[in-house]
Amino acid sequence: MPSHRPRRAAKPSGQHRGGNRGGKRGFALQKRDAFRTSRLREAEVSPAPNGPDIGDESSEGEHDDQLESDQDIQSASEDETPSNSYATLLQSLNTVKEGGGPVRKKRKIADGGTARKHVSAAEGLPTDDQDLDAEAEEQISELNEDPEADEELEGGLAAEDDSEDDDSLLRDPFEKHYTALTEQELKNVAKQVDGKEWQTQASPLETDIRRTILSRKGEATTSSTVKSAKDLFLKHRLLESGSRLVASLSSEEKALAGSLSNYVDILSGCRTVKNAGKLRDLTCLHALNHVFKTRDRVLKNNAKLSAQSDAETLDVRDQGFTRPKVLIIVPTKQACVRFVESIVKLSEPEQQENKARFVDTFSLEDSDEWLDKPEDFRELFGGNHDEDFRIGLKFTRKTIKYFSGFYNSDIIFGSPLGLMRTITTGGGGKKDKKKAHDADFLSSIEVVIVDHANALQMQNWQHVEYVFSQLNLLPKDSHGCDFSRVRHWYLDGQAKYLRQTVVFADYLTPEINALASSHLHNMAGRVKLVPTYPGAMLSVSSLLPFTVHQTFLRIPSPHPLQDPDARFKFFATTVLPPLVRESRHQKGILLFAPSYADFVRLRNYLSTSPDATSLSYGSISEYTPVRDVMRARSHFLSARHALLLYSERAHHHFRYRLKGVRKIVFYGVPENPLFWPELISLLGLATANDPTTTQAGKPADVNLKRAVRALFSKWDALKLERIVGSDRVGRLLHDRAGDTFDFV
Template sequence: MARSSRLLQGTTGSYVDLLTVLKAGQDAEAPQKKKRKLNATSTPPNLPVPNKDIEDSNADSSKVEEDAPVEEEDHEVGDADSTSEDSDDDGEQSEDSFRQHFVTRDAEELSRFAKDPRQAKKSPAVLLDDTIRRSWIQASNDSKEPHRAQQIEDLHLKQRLVTKGAHLLHSLNTVQRDLAGAVSSYCDVVAAIRTVQNASVLRNICMLHALNHVYKTRDLVLKNNAKLSQSDGDGLGEIRDQGFTRPKVLIVVPTRQSCVRVVESIVGLSEPQQQENKARFLEQFSQDDDEDWHQKPEDFQELFGGNHGEDFRLGLKFTRKAIKFFSGFYNSDIIIASPLGLRRTIESGSKKEEGDAAQKVQDSDFLSSIEVVVVDNASALQMQNWEHVEFVFQKLNLLPREAHGCDFSRVRHWYLDGHAKYLRQTIVLSAYQTPEINSLATEHLLNIAGRVQYTPVYEGALTEAPKRLPFSIHQSLLRFEAASVAAEAEARLKMFTSLIVPQLLRGGDSLRGVLIFAPTYLDFSSLRNHLTSALERTAVSFGHVSEYTPVKEVNRARSHFMNGRYGILLYSERAHHHFRYRLRGVRRIVFYGVPENPLFWTELDKRRVRALFSKWDTLKLERIVGTERVSRLLLEKGSDTFDFV
């Protein structure tokens, strides 16, 4: 095992040497036929001690829901005892996107693509329903643009999913049918069209596809097992239908309650006869909404309602009749987790014996064979810590450190060649597009099948703000120049200190009700330091509220701002995202940068608004001023000030 482990770490191209070495020890290390037993299993000798978070999926999985009887034996994916009778084989169809993408994929074509995977060609955007722009990015010459799902046959579903799938498809609008067709074609999808109203529909589309992928993977293995058992391996040639490890679908969500919604979607679509550990899952992951939050905006309630814990992971294992919650990651088909939960699991690692000392190493092998990734509510994940998301994607589809009982004679060639990332499908659902999401797509969404992007046509948040208030609002945007992204922070601060601050201080002692909105914590810190020094010789006092400010200090700052003791209140965007404070006493707002979330522009009551922007704020600016106006604000030469009344 140690020898195969070292070779796996060093392999970068051909798999010939890998198979040669592993076959030499095949008799000693060949995986045994597995039968599920209810008693505890022991750790084989000479293997690293497993990480408890990975093996137990964050909990002891021996407890079973009382009303769900347990079968003495069930057939798992890849079990040698499983037969075709346990599969839901619907027959092989050459047009099936699963077969075209994973089974019949041309190895030479994939090898050519792997040498230069970033030569994509973007087609002009197509307008759907006059509200959504759809862009097709062709990854290779053989990439085929996906078609809209018009009928249930277009989704190529397993028979057990057809009824639920047909009901779902019937309820979809034009844009959602187009997205369903793109998802089922196995191309990458970046959809910045997620709202509170359509979140459940988009989730159901993705979970239907994830279940279909799990079932097709399982049934292909079972069918090949039956062929091997009947023929004793003679005359069948090479059968390669597996990855290094069992997990095939990774679902990344921001909170425990959003994990509950994903599970509800999976259960509703698959309708299993048994759900083991379901009661325990609901106890640990689900909570009732806080009654005090009913006055909060609906997007806040959808994200933070119920259990909004951000550190979790869950393994789901599918058998013929049941779904098992809290299965060990290496025995799971679907993993649902937060970026923070995954990172902590990976970094906690496993113990590796080296001489007399035990050393911990990172263990991300359970992500080595992920074929479908769903990132739900990516805009909310960015408000947590986007670095965790990038960390997880860096660990996907790496060659494993250990064999984990893998039968390498059935591992697909492109896994052994390290090309799995070029076949992995990634689906990103977000409320809006950001540079971070675009960077993730450029760096990690390398699917040979291409990519589809969905972006709304924006009316502009500044047109919505006056509709909510009984008085007129003067909205002004000030443009400044920055040669690069690196130089933008300094240029923005210079614009603020030379133009905005002097105008504010002209009010002297009478200055009150000024809210300064900082987009990032770095901006918040810079402004706090500058205001401290700039106002120390004046009669103007200011308070500050960030996502890290203690509750007691927040209450004091809000109270002093409302009664005028603080003329200025410095407020961070993440504080507003996480708490949605209702700030009283606001007379004017200065947006140090346009907010990432356009809803924030309309939520804060005010009579006068000023905002700074540069060309590097294009995505955010479009959501504020609208798709039609954004080019004029960026390119107009006559003036750098734009007023909207």
């Protein structure tokens, strides 16, 4: 049986209480108090004949089970509570039970258990609340299951050994970032940020990582490196797990941790399969530390407000409009599971509510059919790769609650698609589903973490941009907010200047850079990390038993908006005619399209242009049905189709091992540098009846049958660097001796 613990004395009615709460619970509480008082008086006069005993636990258990069931169903849309409702309830119960023993309660102690709180028969209070209406029952059940109220009453203040001396607070990056500037100073900083008055400083790390620090003009550019967990100013409950994590970090990861703890925006293109776990643990540690500091500050200020006298007037500014403070955007449900596992490992909670439901809904075992897929593919698509999800996590002193309503959550997880649907359908945890748009749960986000941004770009990057456009806007509803405790920069609409954004990607693209330029306004500055690339084309020689000529053709393109037309004109007039003329004698041409727009344009041209009618072709994109994919692959292998049009997103999602490839034409170099050697390795999948292959597995005519050609322009500098290497990209972009570059 769960242990019983006494409740503390009720706080004075009307005092301030933590959190952003509001709703109809005051009416429900008054109704229950009146009901219980009347039942108590009846019980004192004469017991109910033939009725259940006051202490009958079975009757109470059935009622509590029904309340909990209703609570679980409505967990995704919980209402907020008024600031003094819990204290009012305790005060009213204490008044009725004068001279009695302490009120006792039952607590849930294991996952999947039943959370119940009730008044015992020894206290003389009835247990049958069936006369309450459905709305009152739901509100009372939610109140009884609110562990935050217990956190305030029991611990009082989430007691820890954290240092509160002035010197420690002055050095804490959390305090410096959010409390150092006055209201007028922040307005001046906002004007400076809006005017893009930045200064840039290159600060390379000891490894092959180029670091660029962006700071406001006149501000010193600091690049601190973490040496121990003490440098992170962690809460006491995170110190042990944080120390273990810091001890396992590499030098570049410790430098990243220093920027992270100083609330600087981070744009990193150094994510890999090997370091993804450490980066995830590091960001989760920072997110937990931020949430715990925020919530503990609210609870401590609650105590100050409750202890103040009538003559005192404290101006406490410690909250936002809504409770959620951290937003974590990941591409799949399984990626969300990995983040949650990291949070649980670091926070070590005593209880986890709804964990079994979370595991059943979000986690799956890896598919055996993907064992032969590349490592990065298994890391992204392993387990549950559903792309439409969102979930809220709520923290108390000892508990993590999954599937909490968005307005009751501390951390929100979601995919861009799931968040976009939640915003546009008004499903941000509210019961009113008729509202067409609701982004208020994003109004007080202070830390945004975007992991595996390249995978998000392969889904739909417009959803990412839409979610960022809804961050830190003034809310349309109050949601029970106590405006007397809202920070001034929230009220002035300046929250975006203090929001920290962390973006991890395997490589940086123009879209990711544009997102940073448009939506990242952090006054603390920005750190950009880019690795030095040796060049993906160098790994080709180790994958094939023969030599492959790799030719790069530079396209004259005067303007980025004119680049698609210039590329298509060059392809139609220079590259395609030789392929059409030799199509009868040359089979197995793989035409790679880097974007779906290029794919559609090439497919339409090959289908309708008189210059290409003699060239038989097939096509595979990410939207091609499985039956059509099998047919196109079969016709290409049998040489019935001389050319196969293949999109980059199709290769990203499926990694087809295409057989019969003898020549590859890249309409544009791929964004993902891993795709370059993977596609060129298809040249080695020669079949036994291939007339161009010798018995030794080598092509009979290398120059004609096993060639690679790639088109590029100066606007492809970022992805071209990843293919040819950082040392060679400048020559390909600016060399005036010619537009053709051969590599063997």
